[in-house]
Amino acid sequence: MSSLKYAEELDFRLIFEGDGRQAAAPDLHVKTLPTSSQPLAEPPVSQELQSHLPCHFTADTYQSQGPQGGAQGNLRAFDCPSIEITSIAPINHVETEISQEGLAAGGAEGGFLETSWSRDQLYLPLDHCYRDPALSQSPCSSLSSRSWMSDHSCESFSHVYDEEVELYDLPTLGSPAGSPLGSPGCGGGAFGVELWQQKYQHPSAFNPTLSPFQSPLQSPCHSPRTSVTEDSWLSRRPNSRPSSRPTSPCGKRRHTSAEPLTCSPSPHHSPSPTPGASPRGSVTDETWLGSSPGAPGPLQVSGCQDLDVPSKTRRTSGSQLGHVGPEDPPLGEEGHEQEGLAELVLHVPSHFSWNKPKPGNPPLFGALTPPPLDWPLPSQYDRYELKLEVQPKSYHRAHYETEGSRGAIKAAEGHPVVKLSGYSEQQLSLQLFIGTADDRYLRPHAFYQVHRVTGKTVTTTCQERLLGGTKVLEVPLLPENSMSTSIDCAGILKLRNADIELKKGETDIGRKNTRVRVVFRVGIPQWDRQLLWLQTLSIPVECSQRSGQELPQVDSFSPTSCSVNGGEELLIRGSNISTQSRVMFMERGPDGRSLWEMDARVVPEKSSESSIVVEVPRYNKKTPGPVQVQFYVSNGKRRKSLAQNFTFHLSPAAGALLVKQEPWEREHVSHHPPAFTFYDSSDLSVHRAPRSHQTHPLHHPPVSSTTLFPHTSPAITPQIPLQSSIITPRAFTGPPQVSALPPQTSSLPSQVSTMQTPPFPTHPPTSLALQSSPVVPQREQSSCLSSCRSFVPPTDGQKSSLSTSPGQVLNIKQEPEEQPSLGSLGLQEITLDDVNEIIDRDISSLSSSVRPDQFDQYDWQHGSSGAMRFCGGPQ
């Protein structure tokens, strides 16, 4: 290892110490980074000085910053109680290494000053820099690409960790190791940020007894760090040695580490794991599932309020503070009321502000203060729309650092194509990064980074940047190309799980966290020199070799319904489907229990390599109306496709009627996006959408409500929300936020952040919970995708594959650890009574049945709220 690399690793070790907010870290201010030689936006000294400045940061102060002041402002904003300066330097360093040219006025111009975004604690410098140097000291780490550090080094790291724990452990905490902010590395500001917002932006909603936000799962008593350290670090620290093979297994987090630590007697294992620990939400939301109902909420722990603020939130970027809107106080309504907090909390949680019921509030940001990467943005606003016209393939094998590039992300034909509509005045810079595909709010993926692909086949010019530790590609959008571009320069780099998981504050686990979304965003210059940011997402892309090879994927099937008598032949097309595959029909009850299961007889003579024909089994249960069931393709244990919806109708006549009602279903050719088995999009169809064939061709028909609500008119059946609520307690493990509650994943090509303008007036939350059509135009789907983008972590292939439809997630394979009690999941937000009440009412009164606080949660951006909460609701 070169000395340089070594130095960098050392620097990063320091960085992580910084992340850990070592109380005594003044040395960090003066540490010299290799970056010092770089043309930083501001000299290190300045940073250091700023790090000592009072942190009474306001939007005004931030805005007043000069061209470079943004960065400074940012620094000033987040430097407050901790020493984050050094953590910025390397980023700047890296960033400055990357050409800044070609940045359009669209926010890129002038450079996006490296801001300490909410996620900035995940520092993932390029190549070796991605790795936490501290991890290099870990005996668990691979030696293949890093040096082995002495035990002494190891101990040093351990010591750092211990200090960190001490720093954040307050006597008032239920758990010595836990706090909602627990993770000093809550880069995404996930849950801790949410808590913060709940508390300071929605103080009323944060009432422990009233707030739907406040779920017992928000236990302050568990730190994500706990699992990381105890499972992954402490247990291995002492004497473990790398195995002969320097592969990840040595550094792998134990599978169980991702499991809920519910009721752990360990003082470090809070009975209520904090969901917010992870800035980007662990794939395995189990890490913060299973919170104890009895666990005191974070706010119930007096004296810990400041601790509710994720440490990462202290590293605030000015943009986050000041951009929300002219009328918005930088710190939110209550921000200034908490002076003490104001000093600590300078970070407005990114993904929350948009959820405030302020329809029409445009996603404007200062030119120097682009939105954080985990900030929800619409795909459309006003006349502008950023659209992913050609989706990437659902599978792209990412390459490791130890491998060569595996090429650019591809589409079915060519490469993904992104187009910006409504603007063609000048060149803009389209940003691209790899985001998560789980059921929580979108955020940069911890284990995957975009990778610039070079080669003769690459025609698109792009540049790499590092924003908040996330690599971002910038691709020009040229007016001469109709503001459209083919993304043929973007590959996906896989970071080793061990390297990321053991980072401080990193609570996501990489295992089975192999799905990503490609995120595109662009800033459109406005007359007031602000930038209007739009963002769109790709469908989930499976990045692991194994999954891509083994998981069957249903691309299309026909027909989509038949008589309850069965007997019809069902043709299923897709990948990894063979005559050896099995097709299982099933019906799940609201509680997730299996109501009916039946193997479909395969017709081998009609099956082929990529398709299978089965005979639809008879539905031998009495039903008053059409029944929505699901089927999936199985290649064996844990190798099951996403469940597909299938409808049994009572008779041919009934079927005809159904067809008449849902004519598009007959034309279903591709019900699923060419994605891997994600969640069925049904739950995404929360709009009463016009039945249109313009729906994305891969759109999957939502689960019919008839199964659950046979007595309810299809036109008014609140199918999705209800079902969603049934299935995914996970949804409630997510941030108590609308946008974070998506119970189901969408594998739809989505504009996740589509903004309905203005959504609120046109789509009252409750109306969103209703739908008559299972088919929702993409736009409308997307409007709720941001809220619904739920991806149940593929912690279990089987489970994930079957979690397509509501009620299945937890039922195909019962995994108690993933089914925390409702109470622990905050399911009281909407009780069963609420649901029943809603069901029993006329649709016209449905809206009124949504509690005001749900309305309050209305996500104007996504055109959802109460509905979504409803989605995640009761059981």
Added chain:
DNA sequence: TAACTGGAACTAGCA
């Protein structure tokens, strides 16, 4: 030659 691609060996965790 470099980039890309497909496959598989190897290892560890878990049931």
Added chain:
DNA sequence: GCTGCTAGTTCCAGT
């Protein structure tokens, strides 16, 4: 403790 399975990572060979 053994076995089988699963998943992550690395390596190899071919294009």
